[in-house]
Amino acid sequence: MNSKLLTRLILPTLIQGTSIAASVSYSVETNIGPSGTLFSDAGNRDNWTGSDIGNWRAQSQSGLIYLRNHNGGDDIITRTNDSNFSFTIGPAVTSFSILIDARIDTFWEAGINASGGGPQLLIGGDFNDSNNFFINFNGTRYNSDAGLANVGTNGGNIATLRLDYDVINGTADLVYDPSGANQVLVNDAALNITATQIQNMDQLYARAGNQFAGAGNWTITTVPEPSSAALLGLGGLGLLLRRRK
Incomplete structure (x- = not known):
């Protein structure tokens, strides 16, 4: 031409x-290994650290390999950016999304946070047996009231949720089953995350209330300003x- x-x-x-949107994805199956991979061996952890780390493992449920707290306690683990996987939410971003596939049988939370101790931005479900999904920013939960947190979108208590954050307006939506029902559970939650807080978020975050819930895949998509x-x-x-x- x-x-x-x-x-x-x-x-x-x-x-x-x-x-032009840019996406990066973290898969427990790809980055950790098949079902049954234990974190008791440091070589199997892929840089995950945190509470009772040796008892975490990869577990299979209905085709999803997810992070399972095998000890059954309520524990938190995080994974800091490294050469094997990293993500960046830069200063020119106008919006971003966090899409998570998870087993949702009981209480769980997953998302991103800052290694320096800043706030976390999470998706979760069934807090205090509420049977609802929520957005958790810095300890404040913005709840849905749809009663879906124990209902899988593709069977076996597996669900996909997406958090969409509008940097310009400081608001967030939570979408259930985005490739299917595409149901908005939380609409325009006023999170008002500061630019510094956004840019400092450099870790994946996983919390499980027991061994029957947890995240399996993270997809982080950023959209830069048009210029x-x-x-x-x-x-x-x-x-x-x-x-x-």
């Missing part, structure tokens, strides 16, 4: 400020044009 024509086709889209996306696109366009000369 002629380089001038290519510019006419691509440049208007970039100038209009189309944002940043356009600049990235223009850089790519420049490289492409140089190759065609």
